Amino acid sequence: MFCRSWIVLVLFFTSIAAGQANPEHEKLKADAEAAYQSADFAKCKELTTQVLSQNPKDHKALYLRSSARVELGVVKRDVAELRDGIQDARESLKVGGSAEINYYLPYLYGMVALANLEDKKEHANAAVEVAKGVLARTNLSAEQRANVLYQRASAFIHLKDLNSAIADYEAAIKTDPGHLGSHVGLAESLVMSGQPDKALAAFSAAIVSIPNSHLVYNNRGLFLQQQGKPQEALADFNKALEIDKNFAVAYTNRGYTYQGAGNLLAAEQDFTKAMSIEPTNPLFTSLRGTCRLSQGNVAGAIEDYNSAIKLAEGNPVAHADLGFAKFFSREYNGAYAAFEQATQIDEKTMRYLNPWKLWSLVLMGKPDVVTNIATESVNKEKKDRDWIDQLVLFLSGHLSEKDLVEFVSATTDPKLKNAQLCEAYYFIGERRLQAKDNAKAAEFFSHVLKTKASQLSAYRGAQFALQSFGK
Numbered sequence: 097m098f099c100r101s102w103i104v105l106v107l108f109f110t111s112i113a114a115g116q117a118n119p120e121h122e123k124l125k126a127d128a129e130a131a132y133q134s135a136d137f138a139k140c141k142e143l144t145t146q147v148l149s150q151n152p153k154d155h156k157a158l159y160l161r162s163s164a165r166v167e168l169g170v171v172k173r174d175v176a177e178l179r180d181g182i183q184d185a186r187e188s189l190k191v192g193g194s195a196e197i198n199y200y201l202p203y204l205y206g207m208v209a210l211a212n213l214e215d216k217k218e219h220a221n222a223a224v225e226v227a228k229g230v231l232a233r234t235n236l237s238a239e240q241r242a243n244v245l246y247q248r249a250s251a252f253i254h255l256k257d258l259n260s261a262i263a264d265y266e267a268a269i270k271t272d273p274g275h276l277g278s279h280v281g282l283a284e285s286l287v288m289s290g291q292p293d294k295a296l297a298a299f300s301a302a303i304v305s306i307p308n309s310h311l312v313y314n315n316r317g318l319f320l321q322q323q324g325k326p327q328e329a330l331a332d333f334n335k336a337l338e339i340d341k342n343f344a345v346a347y348t349n350r351g352y353t354y355q356g357a358g359n360l361l362a363a364e365q366d367f368t369k370a371m372s373i374e375p376t377n378p379l380f381t382s383l384r385g386t387c388r389l390s391q392g393n394v395a396g397a398i399e400d401y402n403s404a405i406k407l408a409e410g411n412p413v414a415h416a417d418l419g420f421a422k423f424f425s426r427e428y429n430g431a432y433a434a435f436e437q438a439t440q441i442d443e444k445t446m447r448y449l450n451p452w453k454l455w456s457l458v459l460m461g462k463p464d465v466v467t468n469i470a471t472e473s474v475n476k477e478k479k480d481r482d483w484i485d486q487l488v489l490f491l492s493g494h495l496s497e498k499d500l501v502e503f504v505s506a507t508t509d510p511k512l513k514n515a516q517l518c519e520a521y522y523f524i525g526e527r528r529l530q531a532k533d534n535a536k537a538a539e540f541f542s543h544v545l546k547t548k549a550s551q552l553s554a555y556r557g558a559q560f561a562l563q564s565f566g567k
Contacts, residue, residue, distance in 0.1 A: 121147045140164035155192030166206040172408040182206040197240045204247035223251040242272035258289045310340040344373040378407035392565040397421045412438040424560040432456040451487035518547040522554035
């Protein structure tokens with residue numbers, strides 16, 4: 097959980113086109129630039145749109161608006177907004193000229209973001225080709241070359257070409273030793289490539305090169321948190337906030353670490369602080385909602401999730417979160433509606449909701465719709481059925497408790513096995529609860545909590561079933 101958006105516009109330039117400038121427009125663009133730098137992307141878009149409504153050929157306004165639109169598209173997972181930003185970037189290059197190297201940055205960033213949202217390699221490949229053409233120029237400054245290398249590395253990451261990404265990050269650092277994004281990107285690429293020792297060394301080297309960077313401390317803290325070192329992570333988040341007390345992302349990461357350690361009150365305070373700094377960021381609102389849910393505050397969680405949906409209507413995760421909160425409060429109609437909305441937005445990614453949708457329908461007394469959901473899993477060859485299929489088959493009566501647990505027993509990855517046990521025990525408990533076997537249901541819900549898989553919705557479901565909140 098950290099922000100990459102800063103790299104799109106590392107520095108705005110202040111030069112204006114030759115000729116008589118419109119003072120009102122220059123003021124609007126200056127205000128838009130300031131709004132962008134303070135992460136108020138909606139305001140940046142609004143101000144630049146005012147300029148462009150009177151002068152559609154103002155290439156700097158197009159550049160600023162393209163950057164804001166791309167950021168909004170990424171934050172809200174809004175493909176239409178993202179595409180508008182990319183189109184603005186193209187227009188800024190057309191009007192301002194290909195010599196304006198900074199104008200390529202929102203285009204490249206937008207194309208990679210679009211590749212991630214639509215899961216289409218052709219967008220990332222297009223970014224690689226455009227970046228290749230820009231990098232072939234001999235008149236780039238060190239900063240410009242490093243920025244373009246950084247963006248191309250991001251495209252390579254989408255294409256799962258980690259070696260090329262690492263090479264680009266290293267080349268960017270060699271070109272511009274203080275290039276923050278490339279230091280961070282290199283460390284993260286090393287994490288993804290299974291080289292945690294080299295990753296830690298890269299993070300530490302970045303701190304030596306840029307000792308007053310709140311972002312590097314934040315990202316090393318995130319890495320340490322993921323490595324199971326919460327105390328060291330908290331120290332880095334504290335250092336990041338010492339450098340910049342208004343760095344919202346560090347509050348969320350520290351809050352997430354507190355939450356994992358069971359200090360839910362401190363976690364909620366950090367999420368609330370992040371929301372006060374960036375009130376339009378739906379991620380922060382969702383995180384507080386989940387923290388509240390973990391404390392049994394379902395009303396507060398639903399309030400936060402609804403707010404997150406208003407901020408990012410097209411984000412399926414926000415709808416799924418709302419569905420879980422309603423499910424745990426036994427509001428099954430609302431739960432199913434929220435799960436269904438999430439699935440309609442992104443059927444592939446949200447497929448994991450199928451067991452929850454199916455069980456909501458069972459508890460609502462709609463067996464015909466249950467059959468429709470189960471059909472796909474039933475018709476699959478046994479060898480092709482994954483964990484989601486197993487849960488669907490169990491909940492629809494096609495698989496026994498024994499068969500479900502045996503499937504988990506065959507799983508060799510310890511972390512995956514523990515997660516599957518958590519979900520298996522939870523849904524077995526739900527089935528027992530439906531059958532009025534309350535004592536046995538409680539026993540299975542207790543087994544869920546023993547897995548300590550607190551990041552899973554099934555774990556939170558067991559907490560609600562037992563009214564046992566905390567870690």
